Amino acid sequence: MLNNALFTVDYSEMVIVKDIDFYSLCEHHLLPFFGKCHVAYIPSTRVIGLSKIPRLVDVFARRLQVQERLTNQIADVVRDKIKPIGVAVVVEATHLCMSMRGVEKQNSFAVTSAMHGAFRNNARTRMEFLELIKLRSAVPGVRESAGYACVGDD
Numbered sequence: 001m002l003n004n005a006l007f008t009v010d011y012s013e014m015v016i017v018k019d020i021d022f023y024s025l026c027e028h029h030l031l032p033f034f035g036k037c038h039v040a041y042i043p044s045t046r047v048i049g050l051s052k053i054p055r056l057v058d059v060f061a062r063r064l065q066v067q068e069r070l071t072n073q074i075a076d077v078v079r080d081k082i083k084p085i086g087v088a089v090v091v092e093a094t095h096l097c098m099s100m101r102g103v104e105k106q107n108s109f110a111v112t113s114a115m116h117g118a119f120r121n122n123a124r125t126r127m128e129f130l131e132l133i134k135l136r137s138a139v140p141g142v143r144e145s146a147g148y149a150c151v152g153d154d
């Protein structure tokens with residue numbers, strides 16, 4: 001699979017940049033978490049250069065982070081910059097701090113999402129996006145109870 005593959009979906013005018021690799025440090029344990037980020041938006045009048053989206057992810061990932069905040073910051077900046085009809089961000093990450101503390105292996109993997117506008121209001125748009133990124137794990141927004149010590153602690 002291509003990294004940073006670019007997709008435009010003509011019938012809905014949804015723009016998707018998927019499988020953006022990122023590497024970050026959790027601010028609670030100063031241990032790495034890393035994985036893939038997927039960003040989609042439906043432009044209204046303005047667009048972002050597609051190559052800028054991975055750079056945007058990188059800028060936020062380079063700080064000390066928690067996964068939920070990283071997800072929200074990426075979504076918020078796209079929303080604020082171009083006022084799209086909708087924006088969606090999904091982050092899938094493995095957290096070393098969780099695996100090292102002996103949490104069950106499958107729980108060291110976490111999925112977070114931020115959905116605004118059409119992606120929040122329109123189930124079909126949201127499903128279309130989720131289908132296109134083909135999550136390898138759970139449905140975003142649905143959390144299991146254990147193993148998320150590092151996600152959203154703040």
Ligand SMILES: [Zn+2]
Pocket residue numbers: 026027028029030031095097098150
């Ligand atoms: Zn941590």
